Amino acid sequence: RRRDRSQRGLSNWRHRTSQLHRGSEPHSRSVAIERVSLDDQRSRLGVNSSRAPRAGELGVLFLAPPWLHQLRPRAPAIKEAKLRPPEGAGKANVVIVGAGLAGLIAARQLIFLGFKVVVLEGRTRPGGRVRTKKMSGNYGVVAAADLGGSVLTGINGNPLGVLARQLGFPLHKVRDICPLYLPDGRTVNSEIDSRVEASFNKLLDRVCKLRQSMMEEVKSVDVSLGTALEAFRNVYRVAEEPQERMLLNWHLANLEYANASLMSNLSMAFWDQDDPYEMGGDHCFIPGGNERFIRALAEDLPIFYDRMVESIRYGVDGVLVYAGGQEYHGDMVLCTVPLGVLKNGSIEFVPELPQRKKDAIERLGFGLLNKVAMLFPYDFWGGEIDTFGHLAEDSSMRGEFFLFYSYSSVSGGPLLVALVAGEAAIRFERMSPLEAVGRVLDILKGIFNPKGIAVPDPLQVICTRWGQDQFTYGSYSYVAIGSSGDDYDILAESVGGGRVFFAGEATNKQYPATMHGAFLSGMREAANILRVAKRRSLDPAERSNNVNEESDVVDKLFETPDLTFGDISVLFDPKSNDFESNSLLRVSFKGEKLDSGCLHLYGLIQRKQAIELSKVDGDVNRVRMLNHDFQVRLVGRKSLCGAAESLITCVKLTRLNPN
Numbered sequence: 295r296r297r298d299r300s301q302r303g304l305s306n307w308r309h310r311t312s313q314l315h316r317g318s319e320p321h322s323r324s325v326a327i328e329r330v331s332l333d334d335q336r337s338r339l340g341v342n343s344s345r346a347p348r349a350g351e352l353g354v355l356f357l358a359p360p361w362l363h364q365l366r367p368r369a370p371a372i373k374e375a376k377l378r379p380p381e382g383a384g385k386a387n388v389v390i391v392g393a394g395l396a397g398l399i400a401a402r403q404l405i406f407l408g409f410k411v412v413v414l415e416g417r418t419r420p421g422g423r424v425r426t427k428k429m430s431g432n433y434g435v436v437a438a439a440d441l442g443g444s445v446l447t448g449i450n451g452n453p454l455g456v457l458a459r460q461l462g463f464p465l466h467k468v469r470d471i472c473p474l475y476l477p478d479g480r481t482v483n484s485e486i487d488s489r490v491e492a493s494f495n496k497l498l499d500r501v502c503k504l505r506q507s508m509m510e511e512v513k514s515v516d517v518s519l520g521t522a523l524e525a526f527r528n529v530y531r532v533a534e535e536p537q538e539r540m541l542l543n544w545h546l547a548n549l550e551y552a553n554a555s556l557m558s559n560l561s562m563a564f565w566d567q568d569d570p571y572e573m574g575g576d577h578c579f580i581p582g583g584n585e586r587f588i589r590a591l592a593e594d595l596p597i598f599y600d601r602m603v604e605s606i607r608y609g610v611d612g613v614l615v616y617a618g619g620q621e622y623h624g625d626m627v628l629c630t631v632p633l634g635v636l637k638n639g640s641i642e643f644v645p646e647l648p649q650r651k652k653d654a655i656e657r658l659g660f661g662l663l664n665k666v667a668m669l670f671p672y673d674f675w676g677g678e679i680d681t682f683g684h685l686a687e688d689s690s691m692r693g694e695f696f697l698f699y700s701y702s703s704v705s706g707g708p709l710l711v712a713l714v715a716g717e718a719a720i721r722f723e724r725m726s727p728l729e730a731v732g733r734v735l736d737i738l739k740g741i742f743n744p745k746g747i748a749v750p751d752p753l754q755v756i757c758t759r760w761g762q763d764q765f766t767y768g769s770y771s772y773v774a775i776g777s778s779g780d781d782y783d784i785l786a787e788s789v790g791g792g793r794v795f796f797a798g799e800a801t802n803k804q805y806p807a808t809m810h811g812a813f814l815s816g817m818r819e820a821a822n823i824l825r826v827a828k829r830r831s832l833d834p835a836e837r838s839n840n841v842n843e844e845s846d847v848v849d850k851l852f853e854t855p856d857l858t859f860g861d862i863s864v865l866f867d868p869k870s871n872d873f874e875s876n877s878l879l880r881v882s883f884k885g886e887k888l889d890s891g892c893l894h895l896y897g898l899i900q901r902k903q904a905i906e907l908s909k910v911d912g913d914v915n916r917v918r919m920l921n922h923d924f925q926v927r928l929v930g931r932k933s934l935c936g937a938a939e940s941l942i943t944c945v946k947l948t949r950l951n952p953n
Contacts, residue, residue, distance in 0.1 A: 388823060389414065389615045389622050391603050391641075392630035394422025395443075395809055396797040396816035398591035400628055403820035405595075409827075412624070413595055414617045416602035416765050420592040423632065423766060424809065426583030429669040429709065431753025437707030438583040439667040441758050442769075443809045444699070444711075446580070448573025453817075454587065454810050458580060461590055465578040466704045474544065474683040479744040482541065482685065490541040493532045500526050505563050518775055519565050520546075520557025540685040543692035550693055550716035553772040554661030554807065557716070560772060567779035571804040579680075581704040584809070602765075603631075605642035607940030608793040614936030623936040626793055626826070628819055630812075633660045633785070633800035634767030644943050647789060654784035658800065659774030662761045664714040664722045666695070666734055668752040673708040674742065675700060684737050694718035695734050712737075723761045731755050770807035771800040779803045786815070792826035795819045848931060849894075851945055852880055857904055860913040864904045867941060868948040873902040878941050881917065881928060895928035898938045 388404055390397045393415035401411050419425075423442040430436045445468065449455040458465060474482040501522045523546075527533065533542035546557060553560055580586060601617040606627055608614075613627040635641065636655045646652070675682070680700050686692050693716035701709040712734050714722045722730065731752065739749045760769045773779065786801035788794060797815040805811030855863035861882040867875040876898055883893040899907075903924050910916050920926045934942075 387411065387625050387827070389613060389624040389627045390630065391606070391615065391617075391627065392422060392798070393417075393420040393592065393595075393597050393599075394630055394798070395424060395587070395591070395812040396799075396819075397422075397628070397630040398588065398595065398816070399813050400630070400797060400816035400820045400823075401595050401597075402591060403817060404823060407820070407824055409823070411596060412622055413597040414601040414603055414615065414622065415597055415599050416617075418599050420597060421585060421588040422630075423760075423769070424584045424588055426585030426588075427667070427756055429667065429707070429754045429756065431669050431671065433671070435669060435671060435707050435753055437669050437701065437705040437709035438585075439669075439701065439705065439709055439711065439756060440583050440585075441665060441667060441756065442760075443584050444579070446578045446810070447808060448575050449578055450573055450575035452573045452575075452810050453813055455575075455578070457587065457590075461586070463580050463582075463586055465576075466581055467576040467578055469678075469680045471679050472681040472683060473679065474541070474685060475741045476537065476540070476685055477687055477740065479741045483537070486537055487541060490533055490538050491545070493530075494542060494545045497523050497526050497530075497532060500530075501562060509563060516561055516563045516775055518558045519549075519560040519562045522562045523557065536687075539689070540687060543689050544683060544685050544696055547693040547696045547715055547718075551663060551697065551713060554663050554715075554769045555659055555772045555774070556661075559659055559661070559774055561775045561777055564773045564778045567773060568804055568806055573805075573810070579701070579704040582706070603641055605644060606794060607644040607936065607943060608790040609936070609939030609943055610791070611932060611934055611939050612936040613790075613793055614940045621937060626795060626823055628795045628797060628823065630797045630816065632766045632768070632798060633658060633771050635765065638767050640764070643794070644940055645790075645947060651784055651787065651789065654777075654781040657774060657777040658781045658785070659772040659777065660768040660800070661770065661772050662719045662723075663769045664719045664758045664760060665756075666712040666714070666730055666758075667756045668710050668712070668731070668734065669754045670708045670710065670752050671750050673700075673702045674747055674749060675710065675738075677702055682741075684741065690717060692716065692718070694722070695737050720761070722757075723759055727755065727757045730757050772807065782806055786818075788822065788826075792829075795823060847946060848880075848942060851942065851949070855880075857908060859908045860916065862907070862913065862916060865941070865945050866901055866904075868945055873905075874900050876937060876941055877901045877904045878938055878945075879904060879907075879920075879926075881913070881920075895930060896934055896938065897926040897928045898935065898941070899924060899926055 387409040388411050390401050390404075390411060390413045393401075393413050397413055397415075398420060401413050404411050421442075425440070425442045427439050427441055428436065429439050446452055446454055446458075446465070449465065455465070474487065476482060501519065504522060504526075527542070533539045550557060553565060598617075601620070603615055603617040605616045606613065606629065607616075608627065613624050615622040615624070615627055629641070631641065633655065637660055647655075675698075677700075680703070681697060682700075683697050684695060686694065686696065694714055695712040696715065697713045699711040699713070701711060735749060735751075742749050760766055771782075773781075780803075782801060782803035786796055786803075788796070797812070797819040799805070799807050799809075799812040799815065802808075802811035802815045802818075805814060851865060852863050856866040856877075857864040861884070863880045863882075865878045865880075867877065877900065879897045879899050881895050881897075883895070897920060899920070907916050907919060907924075910919055917928075920928070
């Protein structure tokens with residue numbers, strides 16, 4: 295139990311606190327991925343191996359979905375996959391939004407499979423929520439601090455563990471010892487500690503039995519996990535003494551850390567739905583930080599930084615992504631942005647996402663965890679532990695600096711990271727760095743000064759504010775009241791007939807809120823994109839049928855054009871009055887030799903060009919002006935570019951919903 299407690303939270307930011315009670319549940323960790331031991335991985339793969347890992351070596355063969363088997367023969371080892379940006383200025387096959395773990399591994403896999411790829415990243419760096427920051431101070435003291443994803447949670451079967459071995463990265467097991475300290479600095483009494491921990495586990499077991507009986511009788515009843523736990527605590531009079539209550543609050547803070555949420559927001563019915571899939575084995579740090587993964591995965595990829603995506607427009611002939619004042623065309627788009635960005639509506643989808651997906655985005659939770667990383671002149675807390683905890687007297691403060699991680703053995707310097715979870719994490723967003731550091735130092739001095747250990751001032755401090763980050767709006771996903779694991783699957787569904795795909799930790803029902811979950815989702819969508827591309831290449835009738843349907847829509851729109859002259863009609867962008875905004879022009883050629891009696895050709899021009907064209911006499915002169923002066927090439931319906939498709943969709947939706 296001590297090991298489990300000291301290694302809580304997800305690999306994005308946490309280890310699973312819920313492991314405390316899982317052994318008593320019907321779906322226990324006996325089905326977790328423990329088929330392949332770490333020793334087996336070492337002997338079969340080797341530190342310097344650069345070949346592609348087989349599914350068995352990943353330890354997931356017995357649970358592997360079809361997409362993993364599909365990719366297995368094609369999966370390149372990272373060390374040997376030296377990539378070159380695609381040559382030429384042609385349309386990219388796939389536009390990937392986001393250069394986090396999901397986007398990077400998807401890009402590498404797709405390029406290896408022969409796709410042309412462009413990756414758009416809003417930040418000026420890759421990695422997303424995996425962020426390693428180099429800290430430095432006087433006398434050459436330096437350290438690498440993981441401000442986001444920090445721990446590999448369970449090395450058996452973890453693809454990032456295999457990747458670390460291939461890249462030659464050492465793994466540091468997070469040690470089991472995690473002493474807890476009272477507010478006055480005394481170590482918690484071991485007998486009381488064990489008793490409260492056992493009581494906490496019993497509370498969770500009782501909640502588990504309650505939800506089973508409720509769901510059998512009422513089916514869809516759901517309340518918050520916090521409400522259920524507090525009810526049982528009162529009934530069974532658990533932790534009524536002050537020290538016991540502080541200990542129980544520490545466990546609750548740990549649970550809020552594990553789920554990036556307040557207990558009052560967690561679904562009692564489904565908060566731990568991913569439990570059967572958890573990775574077995576040790577929890578590990580990567581010495582030097584997880585940005586080492588990011589650098590390896592991002593090497594030689596065509597990534598465009600400082601490209602915040604504003605809209606994704608999709609239609610029968612492709613996609614158009616607007617980012618940083620530029621347009622990016624593709625056959626398909628893979629969106630890997632965090633759930634917080636989708637919840638915030640930062641990206642406009644045209645057409646809108648299906649209601650089913652919008653509802654899932656609203657139901658799922660996206661929570662918050664913050665950190666204070668402190669570089670000290672020396673390791674005053676001792677190098678024999680990796681974690682220690684602090685208890686708070688005020689229950690509303692239970693998540694404030696409740697757990698400390700020591701990175702001295704892996705960061706290159708005396709680095710200590712304090713975690714802020716639950717309600718405290720929300721308040722922390724408004725706290726000044728000076729106040730935050732003062733509170734942390736007060737806690738540390740309260741622990742170590744009574745032992746005769748002086749706590750020095752830190753050389754450098756970094757405070758995270760993930761809730762204010764416009765590229766995340768939070769930390770990682772959780773199952774909120776009214777949600778379920780099915781919502782992760784809904785988020786993973788593609789839309790637009792295989793035009794828009796989704797990846798990221800919040801699209802992975804089995805491994806949500808983990809680094810390996812994001813990584814696996816990127817591989818999954820690479821396989822899905824390959825499957826759709828193959829289907830299109832083998833089934834031209836599908837493309838033809840879709841084009842015929844879309845042609846009918848376009849004909850209907852051109853029955854009421856915004857501008858018409860001769861045999862030329864024009865549709866304006868209904869959302870812009872700018873004279874340089876796009877317009878769709880249609881030229882109708884009539885003749886007895888034409889099978890349909892009329893041939894329609896299309897071109898994308900600016901509104902001011904359309905108005906200028908209307909002032910020219912005769913269609914022959916107008917077409918000549920289009921070709922020679924405006925350099926517009928007229929094409930058939932099925933050859934329209936993504937921007938034209940997006941404009942058609944916009945006009946259609948505006949006319950359907952004029953308000």
